[in-house]
Amino acid sequence: MNTSISTSRAVQFAQSFGGPETLELRTVPVPAVGPGQVRVRVTAAGLNPMDWFMTSDADAAARFGLNLPCGFGNDYAGIVDEVGDGIAHLFTVGDRVFGGAFSRSVADHVVVDAPGHIGKGGDIHHTPAELDDRVAATLSIAGCTAAAALAVVNPGPKDTLLIGGAGGGVGVFAVQLARLTGARVIGTGSATSADALRALGAEPVTYGEGLAERVRELSPDGITATLDLHGTNTIAVARELGVPDSRMTTIAAVVEGITPANGASAAPGAIEEIARLAAQGRLRVPIAVSFPVQEIRAAVGRQASRHVHGKVVIDLA
Incomplete structure (x- = not known):
């Protein structure tokens, strides 16, 4: 004491x-x-x-x-x-x-x-x-939120995951954790964030008008899951691209038919695993x-x- x-x-x-x-x-x-x-x-x-x-x-x-x-x-x-x-x-x-x-x-x-x-x-x-x-x-906050969001869509090696707001605080974790599952990740961001997104393992795409067309060009075979870490625009684009609601989630907005995620709903042990990955250098x-x-x-x-x-x-x- x-x-x-x-x-x-x-x-x-x-x-x-x-x-x-x-x-x-x-x-x-x-x-x-x-x-x-x-x-x-x-x-x-x-x-x-x-x-x-x-x-x-x-x-x-x-x-x-x-x-x-x-x-x-x-x-x-x-x-x-x-x-x-x-x-x-x-x-x-x-x-x-x-x-x-x-x-x-x-x-x-x-x-x-x-x-x-x-x-x-x-x-x-x-x-x-x-x-x-x-x-x-x-x-704590960003890591648990990313883990909870990924748990909703459960990505794997056969998935192409679109992450809206991939360059933000939660996106830094979500991109890398998704890549560790073997999923391909396309991340939205500003033009100035492209290099940072590539460094995390994502394929960058500029957000805003025309996003659906740019994503189609990057992934002609389609998108299988989506995280919207900023609002609802990425959800709207994912629906346009045919992603089912069951494989989408949000953290900053509520969308009918979409299961939201937050850090409080992260699985027990999620934050300890994130800390281990960071300590091992597998998560930057x-x-x-x-x-x-x-x-x-x-x-x-x-x-x-x-x-x-x-x-x-x-x-x-």
């Missing part, structure tokens, strides 16, 4: 929800640990689009059950600082760990349930020895840029611009 400190830093919305300009780095009490919980000294926190989407205004925050003052961020990596009663057999002080802490990961300390769930109680997993904390801090997580926590507003602005190829990470060590 660490009793040497009583306060730490946390990025919070103190007065109102909103854009990056409303975020503050505040001094707060170190969170207390209860039975079945672990406190983590955070070294790095990865940003995701959902972080700012669900805190962009009061109405969005209310839909996710968030109230002021409210923390920020979901993905973290760090070192176990304190262990609550009943779980000493699972974690010990000094263990390197990673996971998710719902809307509170960008802080010196987070308390999560053990082993927990990606939802509001948070979750925690042992970090493989070969895995850097910055990379571990990017895995590009880190676009890292910021010190004092520059949280600039970091969130960069991430929210959607013009970054790779993950944005906050350093707290």
Whole structure:
């Protein structure tokens, strides 16, 4: 048990929800640990689009059950600082760990349930020895979401998979995990993302008007499955190309007849497998840029611009 400190830093919305300009780095009490919980000294926190989407205004925050003052961020990596009663057999002080802490990961300390769930109680997993904390801090939300989406369509060596928004945070994982199944992957993105998509193993195609024709040119034998990781446009194109609804999924929209996916529905063990693949070098997580926590507003602005190829990470060590 660490009793040497009583306060730490946390990025919070103190007065109102909103854009990056409303975020503050505040001094707060170190969170207390209860039975079945672990406190983590955070070294790095990865940003995701959902972080700012669900805190962009009061109405969005209310839909996710968030109230002021409210923390920020979901993905973290760090070192176990304190262990609550009943779980000493699972974690010990000094263990390197990673996971998710719902809307509170960008802080010196987070308390999560053990082993927990990606939802509001948070979750925690042992970090493989070969895995850097910055990379571990990017895995939880995007990795679990990609795994859940792929589980819906279940790709394999005989599939040609069309992934809409393949260059985004979830797409980075989805493309590579799909390729590991032996599937061929065609990924939509901007013209500037083509090289990044090729590096992940996807065949790039520019999104927008005429997408169906461009996909037909790339794959005259057709598309067998589709992930839409941005909205619904790729779903519409896939239907035009004859992909059955049963082999399509979305993560950011609801479409009648399509089974949606989210990180909370990922199969048990999915995130541990993703961490193992990353540690082995079989799954590459590009880190676009890292910021010190004092520059949280600039970091969130960069991430929210959607013009970054790779993950944005906050350093707290």
